[in-house]
Amino acid sequence: xxxxxxxxxxxxxxxxxxxxxxxxxxxxxxxxxxxxxxxxxxxxxxxxxxxxxxxxxxxxxxxxxxxxxxxxxxxxxxxxxxxxxxxxxxxxxxxxxxxxxxxxxxxxx
Numbered sequence: 001x002x003x004x005x006x007x008x009x010x011x012x013x014x015x016x017x018x019x020x021x022x023x024x025x026x027x028x029x030x031x032x033x034x035x036x037x038x039x040x041x042x043x044x045x046x047x048x049x050x051x052x053x054x055x056x057x058x059x060x061x062x063x064x065x066x067x068x069x070x071x072x073x074x075x076x077x078x079x080x081x082x083x084x085x086x087x088x089x090x091x092x093x094x095x096x097x098x099x100x101x102x103x104x105x106x107x108x109x
Contacts, residue, residue, distance in 0.1 A: 030079035032086055034096065041096035042085070045103055054078050 034042060043052075049066040050056035054076075062069050063076065065085035072084060093099040093109070103109040 028077065028079045030082045032082060034086075038096045041100040042089075044100055045096070045109055048103065049109075054081060 032039070032042075046052050046064045050064050052064060054064045056063060056066065058066060060068050060070075062072060063081045064078075065081060065088075067081065067084055067088065071088065072080060089096055089099045089109070093102060099109045
Protein backbone atom coordinates (compact mmCIF):
# COMPACT_ATOMS: atom_id res chain seq x y z
CA UNK A 1 0.00 0.00 0.00
CA UNK A 2 1.39 3.37 -1.00
CA UNK A 3 0.63 6.38 1.17
CA UNK A 4 1.06 9.86 -0.28
CA UNK A 5 1.43 12.83 2.03
CA UNK A 6 0.58 16.27 0.80
CA UNK A 7 2.28 19.16 2.55
CA UNK A 8 0.88 22.62 2.46
CA UNK A 9 3.61 25.23 2.26
CA UNK A 10 2.94 28.79 3.35
CA UNK A 11 2.62 31.29 0.58
CA UNK A 12 5.03 34.23 0.49
CA UNK A 13 3.17 36.06 -2.24
CA UNK A 14 1.52 38.38 0.24
CA UNK A 15 4.66 39.12 2.28
CA UNK A 16 5.95 42.65 1.89
CA UNK A 17 9.59 43.03 0.83
CA UNK A 18 10.55 44.92 3.98
CA UNK A 19 9.67 42.01 6.23
CA UNK A 20 12.20 39.70 4.62
CA UNK A 21 15.71 40.63 5.68
CA UNK A 22 19.02 39.02 5.04
CA UNK A 23 21.89 39.46 7.41
CA UNK A 24 25.25 39.77 5.75
CA UNK A 25 28.29 38.52 7.59
CA UNK A 26 30.83 41.22 8.10
CA UNK A 27 34.41 40.22 7.53
CA UNK A 28 36.93 41.91 9.77
CA UNK A 29 40.40 42.27 8.40
CA UNK A 30 43.57 43.48 10.02
CA UNK A 31 46.19 45.28 8.01
CA UNK A 32 49.72 45.32 9.34
CA UNK A 33 52.13 48.00 8.20
CA UNK A 34 55.29 45.95 8.64
CA UNK A 35 58.34 46.35 6.45
CA UNK A 36 59.31 43.40 4.27
CA UNK A 37 62.06 42.49 6.75
CA UNK A 38 59.66 42.55 9.72
CA UNK A 39 57.00 40.61 7.79
CA UNK A 40 59.58 37.98 6.84
CA UNK A 41 60.56 37.56 10.52
CA UNK A 42 56.88 37.31 11.49
CA UNK A 43 56.27 34.64 8.83
CA UNK A 44 59.40 32.76 9.94
CA UNK A 45 58.14 32.61 13.53
CA UNK A 46 54.64 31.55 12.43
CA UNK A 47 56.05 28.64 10.45
CA UNK A 48 58.07 27.41 13.43
CA UNK A 49 55.25 27.88 15.92
CA UNK A 50 52.35 26.33 13.97
CA UNK A 51 53.34 25.66 10.39
CA UNK A 52 51.25 28.74 9.58
CA UNK A 53 48.03 27.10 10.82
CA UNK A 54 45.51 29.48 12.42
CA UNK A 55 43.84 26.50 14.18
CA UNK A 56 46.96 24.87 15.63
CA UNK A 57 46.66 24.04 19.31
CA UNK A 58 49.21 22.99 21.91
CA UNK A 59 47.83 23.01 25.44
CA UNK A 60 47.04 26.61 26.36
CA UNK A 61 48.57 27.92 23.13
CA UNK A 62 46.46 28.50 20.06
CA UNK A 63 46.74 29.61 16.47
CA UNK A 64 49.31 30.67 13.95
CA UNK A 65 51.55 32.40 16.53
CA UNK A 66 50.80 30.03 19.42
CA UNK A 67 49.50 32.78 21.68
CA UNK A 68 47.93 31.87 25.00
CA UNK A 69 44.20 31.36 24.69
CA UNK A 70 43.63 34.07 27.30
CA UNK A 71 45.43 36.63 25.13
CA UNK A 72 42.86 36.10 22.37
CA UNK A 73 39.89 36.82 24.69
CA UNK A 74 37.69 34.24 22.97
CA UNK A 75 38.21 35.71 19.49
CA UNK A 76 40.16 33.15 17.45
CA UNK A 77 39.72 34.95 14.14
CA UNK A 78 42.66 35.44 11.81
CA UNK A 79 42.38 39.22 12.19
CA UNK A 80 42.53 39.03 16.00
CA UNK A 81 45.44 36.57 15.93
CA UNK A 82 47.41 38.88 13.64
CA UNK A 83 46.62 41.99 15.70
CA UNK A 84 47.34 40.29 19.02
CA UNK A 85 50.61 38.81 17.77
CA UNK A 86 51.76 42.22 16.55
CA UNK A 87 50.81 43.85 19.85
CA UNK A 88 52.49 41.12 21.92
CA UNK A 89 55.68 41.24 19.87
CA UNK A 90 55.85 45.02 19.92
CA UNK A 91 55.35 45.15 23.70
CA UNK A 92 57.78 42.34 24.51
CA UNK A 93 60.54 42.69 21.88
CA UNK A 94 59.95 45.92 20.00
CA UNK A 95 60.22 44.30 16.57
CA UNK A 96 59.64 40.97 14.87
CA UNK A 97 63.32 40.70 13.99
CA UNK A 98 64.22 40.95 17.68
CA UNK A 99 61.55 38.34 18.45
CA UNK A 100 63.08 36.07 15.80
CA UNK A 101 66.53 36.55 17.33
CA UNK A 102 65.09 35.48 20.70
CA UNK A 103 63.35 32.49 19.09
CA UNK A 104 66.61 31.32 17.48
CA UNK A 105 68.40 31.29 20.81
CA UNK A 106 65.53 30.04 23.05
CA UNK A 107 63.17 28.21 20.64
CA UNK A 108 60.21 30.30 21.77
CA UNK A 109 59.22 33.95 21.61
